[in-house]
Amino acid sequence: MHDFFITEWSEMVFIPLEVLNKMAAWLTSQQAENGSFPEISDHIYARYFQPITVDYNGTSHVWHVSTTAYVVIALSKAVRLTSDAKSRAVRGAISGAEYLSSKLRSITDSFQMALVAYALDKAGHVSKDEAFSLLQSMARRGRYVYWSPEEVPDLEIKIIDNKQFIPPHADYLTLGAAGIATSYALLLHLARGQFEISRPIAHWLVEYPTSGYLDKLLEAEALNAFSKRETNHQFYNMKITLSAPSASHWTKVIYINSTNFPNYHEIVVEASRLER
Structure with missing residues (x-):
């Protein structure tokens, strides 16, 4: 349901509307009463997706922040949904955003804050400005x-x-x-x-x-x-000089512009040029 596939790839990858509606229905059926979207398996994609949040007192909480943020982002961007699936997605995104907002000031991890801030912005939640400010404060x-x-x-x-x-x-x-x-x-x-x-x-x-x-x-x-x-767009007009440590006297100059920028460029170093 990610809009990267729905928009950028829509001409190459067609997803039937009924499939999107079923996806939204299944996602919203997994939502807990408190608005969160708990993990449905003990298998976690990566350790930074663990449903653990450490607050500013150093206390660990089993909060489903990352997963909930991802689902809120997906539901908020799913503009092609229709009828019941669309209304369920709207309600799910609103409830999920409320859950994220309630945890906002306790999040100390920049990974979780980035997901939450983006999710709240996509959902149009009232706390999106506060989340953006907190995210900026965590920048390195x-x-x-x-x-x-x-x-x-x-x-x-x-x-x-x-x-x-x-x-x-x-x-x-x-x-x-x-x-x-x-x-x-x-x-x-x-x-x-x-x-x-x-x-x-x-x-x-x-x-x-x-x-x-x-x-x-x-x-x-x-x-x-x-x-x-x-x-x-100056990078569309580049002069690139190539050299190789194994061929100290060899150089190759290529020019990249708006006409050949996306083309595949193959550079071959002749064996006779290589130093032994």
Whole structure:
């Protein structure tokens, strides 16, 4: 039900309306009386999806914040629903948003706050401004801006033979959570017209790509939304000079512009050029 599939992929992936209605009906049938959407299995996608929230007193609570936020986002964006499914989705989103709002001031984790802030904004809840303010207070600021349970150091740039090399970044356990949280933060800033602060957020997502399929999906959606708002298109006119450490006297220059930007470019280094 995610709008990334409903809108961006609607011409390639068709989902019948009756299927969407059944999905909404099933989702809303899983909602608890307090408005939350508890996990229906003990199997959790990743540890940062655990239904545990630690408040500012250090007390752990079994609150279903992350799952509820995801469902509220889906229900709030499901604009193609009809009849009973649509009314159930509206009621489910409102009730779920109320549940999230009741936990808002107790959330200390930036991952959960990003999901909740985005969900409350999509649901149009009265506490969406407070959630956005709390999210901003949790941002980690340095060269770029991002949200993560732990600090992610800047990439190390090495100079070898007067050339810059960026080695692969360390595989931090919370990098997936940081990617998801920062993606939702970027989407929220764009939705609220905060474009200037969106730039360093987008740059962080580009520099620190994650490997999980859910992380990648959200990063692609967020960066796609950012690219539609970006007015600086100088990157469509680039001169790229390539060289290889194993062929010190070999260089290749290619030009990227608006006519060939999406094309596949293959660069071949002849074996005779390689140093032995």
